[in-house]
Amino acid sequence: MDLVQHVLNGLLQGFIFAIIGLGFSMVWGILNIINLAHAAFIMLAAYLTYFLWAGPGVDPFVALPLVMAALFVLGYVIQSRIINLVMRASVLTTFLLTFGMEALLVNVALRLFTADNRQTKPSYANVSLALGDLHLPYTQLGAVVVALVVTCLLYLFLDRTRTGSSIRAVGQNKVAASLIGIDLGRTYALTFAISAALAGAAGTLLSTTSGFSPPSFGIFNILAFSVVVLGGLGSIPGALAGGLVFGLVSEFAGTYALQEREVVVFAVLVLVLVLRPTGLLGREGYR
Amino acid sequence: MTNLVVLLGCLVLASLAASARARADVRRGAGAALLALLLIAPLLSDTTSILFDALTAMCIAYGWNVIGGYTGYASFGNVAYLGLGAFVAAGFMSRQPGHLALPWFVAIPLAVGIVSVVALAVGLAVLRLRGHYFSIATLGVAIAMPELINWDFAFGPDGVVPNFFGGGRPLNFPLVPDAQLGGLALGADRYLFYYLGLLTAVVGFSATLLLSRSKLGYALVAIRENEDAAEALGINTTAMKSLAYVLSAALAALGGAVVGYKLTNMTTEADALFSITNNLQMIVITLIGGPGSIWGPAIGAFILFAIQEGLRSVSNSSLFLEWQAAVFSLLIIVVVLFLPRGLMEFLRGRERFTWRRLLRNLTANRV
Numbered sequence: 266m267d268l269v270q271h272v273l274n275g276l277l278q279g280f281i282f283a284i285i286g287l288g289f290s291m292v293w294g295i296l297n298i299i300n301l302a303h304a305a306f307i308m309l310a311a312y313l314t315y316f317l318w319a320g321p322g323v324d325p326f327v328a329l330p331l332v333m334a335a336l337f338v339l340g341y342v343i344q345s346r347i348i349n350l351v352m353r354a355s356v357l358t359t360f361l362l363t364f365g366m367e368a369l370l371v372n373v374a375l376r377l378f379t380a381d382n383r384q385t386k387p388s389y390a391n392v393s394l395a396l397g398d399l400h401l402p403y404t405q406l407g408a409v410v411v412a413l414v415v416t417c418l419l420y421l422f423l424d425r426t427r428t429g430s431s432i433r434a435v436g437q438n439k440v441a442a443s444l445i446g447i448d449l450g451r452t453y454a455l456t457f458a459i460s461a462a463l464a465g466a467a468g469t470l471l472s473t474t475s476g477f478s479p480p481s482f483g484i485f486n487i488l489a490f491s492v493v494v495l496g497g498l499g500s501i502p503g504a505l506a507g508g509l510v511f512g513l514v515s516e517f518a519g520t521y522a523l524q525e526r527e528v529v530v531f532a533v534l535v536l537v538l539v540l541r542p543t544g545l546l547g548r549e550g551y552r
Numbered sequence: 553m554t555n556l557v558v559l560l561g562c563l564v565l566a567s568l569a570a571s572a573r574a575r576a577d578v579r580r581g582a583g584a585a586l587l588a589l590l591l592i593a594p595l596l597s598d599t600t601s602i603l604f605d606a607l608t609a610m611c612i613a614y615g616w617n618v619i620g621g622y623t624g625y626a627s628f629g630n631v632a633y634l635g636l637g638a639f640v641a642a643g644f645m646s647r648q649p650g651h652l653a654l655p656w657f658v659a660i661p662l663a664v665g666i667v668s669v670v671a672l673a674v675g676l677a678v679l680r681l682r683g684h685y686f687s688i689a690t691l692g693v694a695i696a697m698p699e700l701i702n703w704d705f706a707f708g709p710d711g712v713v714p715n716f717f718g719g720g721r722p723l724n725f726p727l728v729p730d731a732q733l734g735g736l737a738l739g740a741d742r743y744l745f746y747y748l749g750l751l752t753a754v755v756g757f758s759a760t761l762l763l764s765r766s767k768l769g770y771a772l773v774a775i776r777e778n779e780d781a782a783e784a785l786g787i788n789t790t791a792m793k794s795l796a797y798v799l800s801a802a803l804a805a806l807g808g809a810v811v812g813y814k815l816t817n818m819t820t821e822a823d824a825l826f827s828i829t830n831n832l833q834m835i836v837i838t839l840i841g842g843p844g845s846i847w848g849p850a851i852g853a854f855i856l857f858a859i860q861e862g863l864r865s866v867s868n869s870s871l872f873l874e875w876q877a878a879v880f881s882l883l884i885i886v887v888v889l890f891l892p893r894g895l896m897e898f899l900r901g902r903e904r905f906t907w908r909r910l911l912r913n914l915t916a917n918r919v
Contacts, residue, residue, distance in 0.1 A: 351889070358892060360626045362884075362888045365883075365885040366881075371828075376875065376878065531696050
């Protein structure tokens, strides 16, 4: 029974990892940028949710759309005002730029919010749905629902709308896309903004499921990268699968192997990179 | 105040030595004068702490310059080798039972050698990866290394090398007594550590100078410009990148070991050695000076520490330390946007420094 509980815990956690990977994967696949500030966006969202709850007492699941909207705007501004300036420079440039943003956001947060451990704890935070011997925390279940809804909406947006098609077109061929009249700068900004909004959703969910402080988010860049590599770049089902696998890995590593999940996550990443660099479900294009 | 003057003097001399517009004999003279100024610096100033910091940081930045500048591979994990170098050197030099108590001139080169072997092993795994994949893997190295040092299986009481990194007890470098020379007390901080720091900077500079004129250096630049073309020309890119990675780690370990030696207590300073500030510092220095150049890290280090010394003298130093990492990261953003080739851009070519030039850099790679 213990084993089943661990599997469940890992899967529940995995849905949050999946939306982290999804946002990261969009920016990587379409803009060809590894956004090292992704973890900092998650951190900002977690603190925003926490302060909305601790101050005016807004329920985290009510705050979720507000946080996502705030992060969407932030992402749009950062891409259209700053990163768009270096889109034709080498990969090293965007790497260093987002690395600088990440370090700036985390260190400013560390000064403003201190390194105290915080957690958003609404009244139902420590209550679980009991199924026999199994316990499913309500916040975790809510996270799964949110993750599934967000993923479906993203899929429909990319697949069915004109704007979504233009994003996919830019991902496939930038030159051709701009030739048929797609505004590259605007599309980049929109993609980055959606990715930031997804990070926002993940941050809100994470702030309810575990305690956090600014440095505790650093691991999520590597995690997001691993999820994407594992699932394959440019694949929504891949990101979902990668997230679930990493949820399980991290749960079992935390329980049986080491107290330090980081090393295990890293070891799995190296294994995946060496054995299967295209990912489990990797294909061309963005689906 | 003296230190600020010395740092600015070094900056002027280094810029002159690097300038393409100066005559060859002027450049050589400026280089010699720079070395002379650094050699007599402890006689001019009664505390050489900030100069020591600048010189060791320069050595570490020269290390980052090899992989990040010449090869064009952003490594975010060099801080791991910096810390590891300090810990391994301490493990050899500690006078605690179970340690070898080697003298520094044996222990530090040995530590650099061991870190190089570790870096080679890591490099062979991560350097099969290109661009994005490589950089993320190095980010993992930075996170994993502090955990590795506390790994019971290898370094615990019953580990493979029992208690090499202290194993629960504090790990210390031996204290250095002040030397006596004809009745004159020579403070260890002021003299011994300063000259050790100078030595690391000279090693970093010389290694880069040799590299830039060697076949390896040209191969690395070729990889940076176009890895597929380099491979097509018959360059063994994996081997070359591995060598660059090892050299980069070795310089980080050298600087780290000397920094650790001065800090003395590894157990309490572990967080400081593996800190994000150290990681940012080597990148900032290289970027400000000019990545992929011989004088870039030297110029970057003199500027960064002159700014720090200036700020420290006008503001309260604890406030400064708290915001240091934030300032470094902001500097990275600003330099990447406005000065992607560093200050060397204005020293190496015909370009003169103008504000318009900075704005042109900002918009050069717009969508």
